[in-house]
Amino acid sequence: MLWEPVLWGQLLIHGVMLAGLYGLLALGLNLVFGVMRVINFAHGELVMLGAFLTFWGYTALGLHPLVALPFSAAVLFGVGWALQRLLMERVLGGQPMAALLVTFGLSLIIINVGLLVFGADIRSIPVVSGSLRVAGFVVPKARGLAFLTAVALTVATVAFLRWTAFGRAIRATAQHPEVAITCGVDVRRTRLVTFGLGAALGAAAGSLIMLILPMDPQSGSLLILKAFAVIIVGGLGSVAGSLLGALVLGIAEVFGSFFIATVFGEVMAYVLLLLVLLVRPAGLLGIAER
Amino acid sequence: MPRALLVGLALAGAGAVPLVANNYVLSVLISLAMFTGLAYAWNIISGYTGYLSFGQVTFFGVGAYTAAVLIIKLHVAWPLAALAGGLLAALLSLPLGWIMLRLRGPYFAIGMLGLSRIAERIAFAWEPVTDGGRGLYLPPVLDLRAVYWAVVLVAAALVGITSLLDNSRFGLRLLAIREDEGGADNLGINTTLAKLQAFVLSAFFPGVLGGIYAWHVSYVDPVTAFATQIDLTAIVAVLLGGAGTVWGPLIGGVTLSVLAEVLWARFPFIHTALFGALVIVTVLFLPKGLADAFRQRGWLAPGRAFLRRLAARPAPLEAAPE
Numbered sequence: 001m002l003w004e005p006v007l008w009g010q011l012l013i014h015g016v017m018l019a020g021l022y023g024l025l026a027l028g029l030n031l032v033f034g035v036m037r038v039i040n041f042a043h044g045e046l047v048m049l050g051a052f053l054t055f056w057g058y059t060a061l062g063l064h065p066l067v068a069l070p071f072s073a074a075v076l077f078g079v080g081w082a083l084q085r086l087l088m089e090r091v092l093g094g095q096p097m098a099a100l101l102v103t104f105g106l107s108l109i110i111i112n113v114g115l116l117v118f119g120a121d122i123r124s125i126p127v128v129s130g131s132l133r134v135a136g137f138v139v140p141k142a143r144g145l146a147f148l149t150a151v152a153l154t155v156a157t158v159a160f161l162r163w164t165a166f167g168r169a170i171r172a173t174a175q176h177p178e179v180a181i182t183c184g185v186d187v188r189r190t191r192l193v194t195f196g197l198g199a200a201l202g203a204a205a206g207s208l209i210m211l212i213l214p215m216d217p218q219s220g221s222l223l224i225l226k227a228f229a230v231i232i233v234g235g236l237g238s239v240a241g242s243l244l245g246a247l248v249l250g251i252a253e254v255f256g257s258f259f260i261a262t263v264f265g266e267v268m269a270y271v272l273l274l275l276v277l278l279v280r281p282a283g284l285l286g287i288a289e290r
Numbered sequence: 291m292p293r294a295l296l297v298g299l300a301l302a303g304a305g306a307v308p309l310v311a312n313n314y315v316l317s318v319l320i321s322l323a324m325f326t327g328l329a330y331a332w333n334i335i336s337g338y339t340g341y342l343s344f345g346q347v348t349f350f351g352v353g354a355y356t357a358a359v360l361i362i363k364l365h366v367a368w369p370l371a372a373l374a375g376g377l378l379a380a381l382l383s384l385p386l387g388w389i390m391l392r393l394r395g396p397y398f399a400i401g402m403l404g405l406s407r408i409a410e411r412i413a414f415a416w417e418p419v420t421d422g423g424r425g426l427y428l429p430p431v432l433d434l435r436a437v438y439w440a441v442v443l444v445a446a447a448l449v450g451i452t453s454l455l456d457n458s459r460f461g462l463r464l465l466a467i468r469e470d471e472g473g474a475d476n477l478g479i480n481t482t483l484a485k486l487q488a489f490v491l492s493a494f495f496p497g498v499l500g501g502i503y504a505w506h507v508s509y510v511d512p513v514t515a516f517a518t519q520i521d522l523t524a525i526v527a528v529l530l531g532g533a534g535t536v537w538g539p540l541i542g543g544v545t546l547s548v549l550a551e552v553l554w555a556r557f558p559f560i561h562t563a564l565f566g567a568l569v570i571v572t573v574l575f576l577p578k579g580l581a582d583a584f585r586q587r588g589w590l591a592p593g594r595a596f597l598r599r600l601a602a603r604p605a606p607l608e609a610a611p612e
Contacts, residue, residue, distance in 0.1 A: 039396045039400070087570070087574075090574055091573065091574070094577075095577070097342050097395070098573050098577065100342070100396055100399065101529070101569055101570075101573045102569070102570050102573050102574070104344075104566075104569060105565075105566040105567065105568070105569030105570040105573070106566060106570065107566070108522075108562050108563065108565050108566030108569070109562075109563045109566035109567060109570075111562060112559075112560055112561070112562040112563035112566070113563060115559075116559060116560070221518075225400075225403070225404060225407065228400050228404075229404075232397070232400070267407070267408055267411045269404075270404035270405070270407050270408045271408065273400075273401065273404050274389075274401060274404060274405065274408075277393055277397060277401050278389055278392070
């Protein structure tokens with residue numbers, strides 16, 4: 001492989017920009033896992049719903065994706081809340097596989113409904129075009145915008161978890177639900193909000209992905225594997241870990257696509273996922289399973 | 291030997307179907323037996339051993355491609371090619387199982403899903419052998435009878451193996467691993483070996499079925515050979531019938547095929563959603579599957595066969611003195 005500083009720097013920039021999106025993509029999934037020890041297999045489909053709500057806002061109402069983003073996040077918050085209330089509460093605390101299977105069934109239903117409502121066409125929102133030159137490197141505006149928004153949302157979420165009372169309640173529930181109850185945390189409500197928040201973060205990620213990549217109703221299954229890869233590389237339940245995981249995946253994908261083959265850029269997520277699972281089954285910065 | 295007689299009659303009955311059935315009925319029955327067989331194979335690693343796999347289709351695809359390549363390039367007879375597909379799948383499952391079975395719970399499930407996606411990508415990229423996305427074309431099959439017999443034979447073999455497994459120490463080891471792997475390890479069970487054996491069984495048969503499938507539909511491409519839908523159907527059949535039981539996959543497979551023919555053929559656009567709804571309803575309301583519901587109604591004998599035999603043993607002559 002050739003050492004060309006400009007080329008490598010350019011690839012690195014692309015990788016980091018992708019990583020910002022992947023970090024947000026994985027954040028909601030990781031949050032739900034941290035609090036409920038449930039892998040939400042339908043997370044990719046919630047991302048897809050968010051993306052298509054934004055697309056609908058753009059085509060039907062002429063809303064800019066960044067304007068539509070809060071609305072689709074709010075709608076998905078409600079969807080997440082309702083799913084937790086109607087479905088997940090019934091399987092939490094039972095067989096660990098029951099929850100995984102329920103979300104698996106849910107993802108199938110959402111994909112099918114998505115195909116019926118939105119059709120199977122591949123959609124994109126090409127509102128932001130052109131690129132900037134920053135210090136000799138090319139930065140496409142759409143990717144830059146998506147990256148900055150994703151980072152801002154991630155930082156806001158981490159700050160929310162860290163410095164607000166409700167954020168503390170979420171972290172307490174994640175660490176030890178029984179003790180959280182004795183400390184006066186309404187664990188049930190915390191879980192409802194967490195699932196809603198996870199879905200809302202997914203929707204935001206979906207809206208941003210729509211800016212830079214075309215999507216169809218079946219794209220969710222590809223995205224969830226990327227989100228899995230991110231949080232498994234970083235460690236399930238660890239926010240810092242998932243940021244590291246996102247960086248690793250984003251950069252590996254860009255370099256893999258460039259130096260090996262585009263096909264292997266796509267596979268890179270799974271290869272990384274398997275490699276890390278082998279060496280460190282709990283992820284690079286993971287917490288042990290309870 | 292009424293039991294042997296019953297088995298013989300069932301096999302003879304199933305074997306005689308092509309003599310009276312037309313091609314439509316045969317193709318319905320082929321897909322029924324195919325998915326029942328896949329359900330039985332999945333049941334060994336996921337139902338008995340508790341390692342939920344979302345990627346056994348990897349071995350189905352490997353079998354399909356192996357058989358297709360052998361038939362096209364080396365003109366191997368198709369039953370032998372399908373068998374070779376199973377053998378290669380089993381061979382491949384040794385290192386893969388050794389690696390993947392170190393993962394537990396959701397990690398294993400997702401790891402296997404990732405594996406099947408990698409396999410699909412490799413099939414796309416390895417053009418000299420697989421012809422990439424164009425796929426491989428095989429000579430068309432005009433007589434479905436041989437295909438039917440082959441699939442039914444494999445499915446029957448799987449019923450037999452599962453029945454033996456359910457009554458064996460090996461089966462007990464797998465169940466022990468499912469219930470408490472650490473505990474099983476402490477009891478001196480070589481859990482790594484037992485899991486690997488179960489995994490290889492759960493890879494060999496999908497490989498053979500994949501090979502037969504390739505011959506049956508005369509075409510293999512990456513998307514259909516490694517379709518998540520194939521795993522899905524097997525998983526739903528096992529869950530619906532009852533995971534970790536001898537008759538569950540058969541009950542589930544038959545129920546699913548009947549549903550598919552009667553109901554879903556009329557609503558093709560919500561086929562996937564109905565599948566998803568079935569998974570959720572089963573997990574919520576029938577967590578032990580139809581086999582358990584049948585047992586409670588007395589249609590199936592309760593408990594496991596070896597437990598029934600233990601219970602039926604004559605009591606010791608005298609109670610031990612105090």
